[in-house]
Amino acid sequence: FFRELDTEEIQKVAKNAAEKVEMQIGENGIEMIGMYARNGREAINLVQISAGMAINEERSFIKDEDIEWVVHSSQLTPKYEKHIYPIPRIGLVNGLAVYGPNTGALLEIEVTAIKAKDKGSVNVTGIVEEESIGSQTKSIRRKSMAKGSVDNVLTVLRSLDVLPEGYDIHINFPGGIPIDGPSAGIAMATGVYSAVHRTYVNNEVAMTGEISIHGEVKPIGGVYAKIKAAKKAGAKKVIIPAENMQPFLYTIKGIEIIPVRKLKEVFELTFMQENMHRELDVHTHVDETDAQSM
The missing domain is CATH 3.30.230.10 (Ribosomal Protein S5; domain 2)
Structure with a gap:
C-alpha cells in the first residue's frame, strides 16, 4: 500500500538531491527541509531552487537562508509532528x-x-x-x-x-x-x-x-x-x-x-x-x- 514518506526518509531524499547537484548542505538545512517538505518531490524542489540561488552567487554550498527564502516564497507550512508530554x-x-x-x-x-x-x-x-x-x-x-x-x-x-x-x-x-x-x-x-x-x-x-x-x-x-x-x-x-x-x-x-x-x-x-x-x-x-x- 502507498504511504507518505516520514521525516527521516524525506531528509535522505534531500541529502541525495544535494549530492546529485554537487552542493554541500548543513544538518540544519536538511532538518528544515524535513520539517516543511510533504513528499520527496517537494524535498527535491527545495534543494534545486536553493542550489540555483547558490550557483547565482558562485557558492558550492546551500545556506540555511536559501532554504528559508524558498520555504517563505512557496508559502509552505511545517508538518504536524507531536511528541508526548514530558510528565504525567x-x-x-x-x-x-x-x-x-x-x-x-x-x-x-x-x-x-x-x-x-x-x-x-x-x-x-x-x-x-x-x-x-x-x-x-x-x-x-x-x-x-x-x-x-x-x-x-x-x-x-x-x-x-x-x-x-x-x-x-x-x-x-x-x-x-x-x-x-x-x-x-x-x-x-x-x-x-x-x-x-x-x-x-x-x-x-x-x-x-x-x-x-x-x-x-x-x-x-x-x-x-x-x-x-x-x-x-x-x-x-x-x-x-x-x-x-x-x-x-x-x-x-x-x-x-x-x-x-x-x-x-x-x-x-x-x-x-x-x-x-x-x-x-x-x-x-x-x-x-x-x-x-x-
Whole structure:
C-alpha cells in the first residue's frame, strides 16, 4: 500500500538531491527541509531552487537562508509532528489518529471535569458534530461518528463510579487534525475518568480503540500507521484492540504493543499505580449512593 514518506526518509531524499547537484548542505538545512517538505518531490524542489540561488552567487554550498527564502516564497507550512508530554498529567491522554494516505499522528486529548452547581454538561470541541454526505444536488446531515463515540463513553462510565450528570465536562481535541471517527473512544474514556477522579495518566502510553456501551474495545483502522506514530512521538507502550493484533505488527521495534479487549484493561495499564485505589469492572454497576460515598 502507498504511504507518505516520514521525516527521516524525506531528509535522505534531500541529502541525495544535494549530492546529485554537487552542493554541500548543513544538518540544519536538511532538518528544515524535513520539517516543511510533504513528499520527496517537494524535498527535491527545495534543494534545486536553493542550489540555483547558490550557483547565482558562485557558492558550492546551500545556506540555511536559501532554504528559508524558498520555504517563505512557496508559502509552505511545517508538518504536524507531536511528541508526548514530558510528565504525567490529569486529564491528558495520548490518542492516535490517521490523516492523509496511511499517515499516523499522536493526538492529545484534553479533558477537564468541574463539579456542577446544578445539572452537569458535556462540551466537546475539536471534532465535527455533524457532517454532510451526498452530492452537490442532494445531501443529508448525520450525527458525527466521533460525537456518537462520546455518547458511548459516557454510557460506559456511568457503569463505573463516574456520573457525568454531576460534572461540567469538557473534552478537547487540539492540534488541528481532522477528527471524525470512533477510534478515540478508549482515550476519551480514560481522559474523563482521570479528570473526574483526579488520577494521573501515564504519559508514556498511547492508545487507540473504539468502545462499545458494554465497555468492550472494538477494532479500528490504520493501526500500523498509528503504532508508528506513537513510537515516533516517544511513547513506550501503545494499547490497541485485540482484534487488530497481527503477527506483522511485531516487526515494529522500540515500542511495546499491548492488545486489550476491555476498558478495564486500559485503565489498569494507563493510570499511575499509586492512584489505582479501586478495582475497576465495567460489568459491575455502581449506583449513585455508592459513587457519592467513594
